[in-house]
Amino acid sequence: MNGKNWIVTGSILAGIAVAMGALAAHGLESWLAQHFPVDAQKRIENWKTAANYQMYHAIGIVMVGIVGSCTNLNRLLNGSAGAMLAGIGLFSGMLYAWVLTDIGWLVMFVPLGGVSFILGWFGLAWGVAAGVTETGKSCP
Numbered sequence: 001m002n003g004k005n006w007i008v009t010g011s012i013l014a015g016i017a018v019a020m021g022a023l024a025a026h027g028l029e030s031w032l033a034q035h036f037p038v039d040a041q042k043r044i045e046n047w048k049t050a051a052n053y054q055m056y057h058a059i060g061i062v063m064v065g066i067v068g069s070c071t072n073l074n075r076l077l078n079g080s081a082g083a084m085l086a087g088i089g090l091f092s093g094m095l096y097a098w099v100l101t102d103i104g105w106l107v108m109f110v111p112l113g114g115v116s117f118i119l120g121w122f123g124l125a126w127g128v129a130a131g132v133t134e135t136g137k138s139c140p
Contacts, residue, residue, distance in 0.1 A: 010061030
């Protein structure tokens, strides 16, 4: 993808993160208390963690897009945004699904999302530190 597409993708994911946080603050807690009374508070905490991590990494994806907008993105930066996107799906997505369904095997994928997040941030750092895209132009 190009820088513009990563900015759009990250912005949409950030908006969804806000909506998920709002859901946690307005109504989800009472629904969870009815359906999962034993651990409703823990579930709401997991939901909020998922929304927070989604927001952080949506911002990271926007950052990749901004860096990529000054020149053509290189594979490392594209991989960085892709890893953050995968992390949102695996970490946040699986936590959201587990909170609502109690399907235990979903949480096995959460650590893979965390690893994807880490790789995404290291990829962004490496891509910016290198400061060069495939076109050979320097990017601040």
